[in-house]
Amino acid sequence: MATRRVLDEPAYVLHRYDWSESSLILDVFTRRHGRVALVAKGAKRPSSGFRPVLLPLQALRLSFGGDGEIRTLKGAEWAGGHVMPTGGALLAGYYLNELLLRLLAREDAHPELFDAYAQAVALLASEHGEAQQAVLRSFELLLLRETGVLPALDAETATLAPLDPAAQYVLVPEGGLRARHGDDRAGLAGAQWQALQQALQDAAPFMATLHACAHLNGALKPQLRNLLHYHCGGAALHTRQLLLDLQAL
Template structure:
């Protein structure tokens, strides 16, 4: 605890999710931190040409941040490079911005999710290494919903019956898989797709296609009426 009762956090592992102008020369920085969740902080003077932080406020780079304060907007004092700088290009770069927008929309401020932070960090490394993008996105989308407390049951139907790989199911938001009926709207998919997702196996093209449809529906449900800007860009570039 710093003087005056102002909480100070030193050298915390973070990623920059987004920045936007604040007053004449500063920026508000949305950080995803490993131990404190999403933190908003003011980087004073960061828009000045000679600012020490200006060149470090880059998305997708592991950083170490020091901040203090108790209000909703903290004061960002310094940034240092973390280990293993990453380079995302082309569609991988757009995928990274899509993941950042998802985190900004779904992750409450100051709600720690260390497992999600570690998984996000690993996902960026997969994207930088040109791993297949579609399964990489599906894995993080699913992990994000699960870590944030949204139930995405994959191995059992709503009433508790085990999923059978050869059966067809209807997947409903907030509920899960049910037998297809006349009065329900959801995503129809095979039991094999659900079990493949539970095993983290996206090698079957049908699983990859149906899992995309499922995650798109679930995310639209939890995000509400405001669509993701980066999702549409990805769709325009390639069906991810």
């Protein structure tokens, strides 16, 4: 079988692991090939051209080859753009990376999700406070949709009945979208869920959902986090636990 070569592929480093004294294993998110594992030989050496380039949350152009489960990195260039996020924005970016690692299968391309991720990390580097929260909610919605686990947000999941714009509904992991009960802590009006569904169907879904999420964080965040937690197998996200530990300090 001929060696498969990929040239100048848009990509981001999601995670990196030590492979030897001088090399790294990279888990990267690429636009046309999805998540790919690469070995970066010699990347830890001070003289390596890979060393200053293979950073998380930075737009890259990668070239790699091979047909095995782990391919070989041949070239890497910074594609330009925003500076490295810092502080809370850096932690938020790592949170997005962990979601992709948990929920995306290897070699499963999601070009629209890649574009949304690129927009999200660029905005995280420039926005603050509630604006950053809207970025996270927008990406969470698109990720859940892309992985096929987000129900339609303009109808009750069990009955497919259209939502009453004035009534309250909640999104639950095992039941989808349903009417809000008295013991439910958070819910959104039917009109708000319908607006989110319309935004997801927009030609530019990331920016549309970003605007739709702008004033919904308090009620939307716990519902999306519960759904993500469920589909991540119930295991706590490392970045989420780190944030809680920092808040406790």
